Amino acid sequence: MTISTPTRRAPARWIRAGWALIRACHPEPALAVTVGVTALAAASGRSVAGLAAVATAVLAGQLATGWSNDWLDADRDAAVGRTDKPVATGEVSRRLVGVAALVAGLACVPLSLLSGWQAGLVHLAAVGCALAYNARLKSTPFSALPYALAFAAAPAFVTLALPGSPWPPVWLTVAGAALGAGAHFANVLGDLEEDAATGIRGLPHRLGRRASEAIAAGLMALVAVVLTAGPPGPPRPIAWGILGVTAIALGLGAVLGRRPGSPALFRAVLVAAVCDVALLLLSGTNL
Template sequence: MAVTGLTALLAAAVGLGSAAGAKAVAAVAAGQLSIGWCNDRLDLQRDRAAGRRDKPLAVRAVRPGTVGTAACVALLLCIPLSLACGVLAGSLHLGCVAAGWSYNVWLKRTVLSWLPYAVAFGLLPAFLTLTLPGRPWPPLWLIVAAALLGTSAHCANVLPDIEEDIAGGVLGLPHRAGRRGTVALAAILALASCVVLTLGLPGPATPLRVGLIGVTLALCLLAVAGAHAPVRGRLPFIAVLAMAGVDTALLVLAGNAHTPGQVWP
């Protein structure tokens, strides 16, 4: 829901019309559903062993075959929906979806667990701009900033269940870094994304941009300090999510800086 919502905001920001924007959002929604359902189906035994009450499969509220079929159907729907945005844009998005599936099947257990997030988030702005007339590419700084945000999101997403994942044999990059290291990594990456976005936006630095960097820096320090508190809590996780929210706002501002039909400076 978060990624699909971000796509809708960015589609409006870069100037996609209602019809083109709807196709792009539908393609992303189908891809996200396929990735999410695939992930839950593959993690079924580990989620049951961990006692995950928030997973319908783990509590036997839905059959594994149903979820597996739904994942495949969503993936099949994603193909024509993506290509309806143009061959180049659609192929790029299908590559992002393939990165998500590669995470589920293999990379989540390796030191390269961050790579699918970096690729998929980084190329999301390109998917949308390549849907525009003239097929313009976004600037490199926007791709880098989105990739940093995606990698930070990966670290933040791991935090609530990091101990259970490690016990279940999942050893991605955040798990190898540990809780404190993952909090620091997520916060620093989110801060770096904010800085790249602020410096990359055309025009002079406005008080709003400078203020957002200040807010992100304060949240970064809060997250890192909270990770070293003697009592485990959700403060670092909430601080990192707040940083991601600030970065998302900047990402939309970056999209608004684009003039439809022209290439970014």
């Protein structure tokens, strides 16, 4: 009798599947949001334990959001030949991605509540907005609303865990909402044609590329102005400098973006988004 031994290909297969699963969670935005909210918490004075609670909760919510998106959109992505989607290309099974989304979503509940029940409920509501976007709202004229609500909730998730459980100032909540809506318009721009081919008709799709670019730019500019003027006292020199970079980037993008097919305005929006995040972290010291 012979005893079979596992082939050397098995570990490689698991490694490939694991890498495909990571790619299916939308790692870039997941990491960006996790780092951004954790940095805001650090600027507000949260302890090391508090930062760990924030980071793990936000990461779990982002994983649940990303994986559920690819689980729901598997058929659409395959129909348009999305080679950047591991589920659509068969690199990872739809079932595994769905299970991963469920596990991440369940883990998000206790991890969120580590920051206290008020902050935890706010974060879970934000994750609920993201899941509602995936499930239905992305195809409606209200597609920007979940982004606005989820980003507006981020400062509250941070401040409600601080001593006294204060709500964030109105200017910071407004800036978060505008940043979220702007991020939605900017994020969708790269997939407008593929989305339209599979029946996705969110607000950016209904307005068109040029209008969506202009709205994204306007929202990013609004965020920069609010975060510069909103904190108490005169704006810091560094805030004025970041605001100036934002204005220059968006101005150049508007001028250069007049050429048909030019990505200048879209790239300017991305630069403005980075500047807005820098201002948001700077504002965390005023919480």
